[in-house]
Amino acid sequence: MSHFGRSGPPDIRDTFSLLVLNITFRTTADDLFPLFDKYGKVVDVFIPRDRRTGDSKGFAFVRYKYQDEAQKAVERLDGRVVDGREIMVQFAKYGPNAERIHRGRIEEPVSRLRPRGKSRSRSPRPRDRDHSRRSDSRSRAKSERDYPRDRHRDKRYRSRSRSRSRSLSGSPGYRRERGRGKYDNDDERRRRSPSYRSASPIRRSPSPRRSPSPNKTHPSRDGSPTMDNNKKRPSTSISPSPRSRPDSPSPPPRGRRVSRSPSPRSVADE
């Protein structure tokens, strides 16, 4: 997967890998190669793709021959808009051969090579992407990060939760903690509550079946008649049911009042 016609990873004995994040999904190595090559000697450019779909994961790995050049590229291309998207360039911490890399020199060149004196005008770029966050993250076990990654890439779920509000928190990297915490939490929960419903631990699936039980109709069914009722009402009268929705715009909660005679008044009347 390289421009060099090589299949596997090239020589990484003396190469520095840069991680390019936030790249467009259609950005290819061909587009990044010249970009990075301009700032230094690029040994290889690799963009992970999905095995099933083959789509780009949204990040790429640029391997430089020299660290100084890599660092330069990081400062130069980090925050640069590529294909209409702001890419983030940083030194890759983990790798397919982390051990080898560790033995190499990619230990932590950023820290040393970070005099931080460049007053580059990177104002439009949110600097919340501090690379210092993963200072000691490289020491993490590989299983930790392998667990959630191999499972399923539910990016959308996380995004919804965090919604890119990293700037608010300013403490990115919760990913690991979250994963671990969840585990601990589960364990604790189970331990603390032995009487928990362990009989059906796989009840996770909501089972969105259309009709799981004809007896228990979904709220939608509840609303069906109501809607019908409302619909039946000609536009002449905007007030469908004064008692049906006096001031509660919210639909009837889980209360499955299957009986279409929700008028207790009639009983009282009688």
Place this chain on the structure above:
DNA sequence: GTTGAGCGTT
């Protein structure tokens, strides 16, 4: 046709 946190291939 979509997505947007993250760390890698034959």
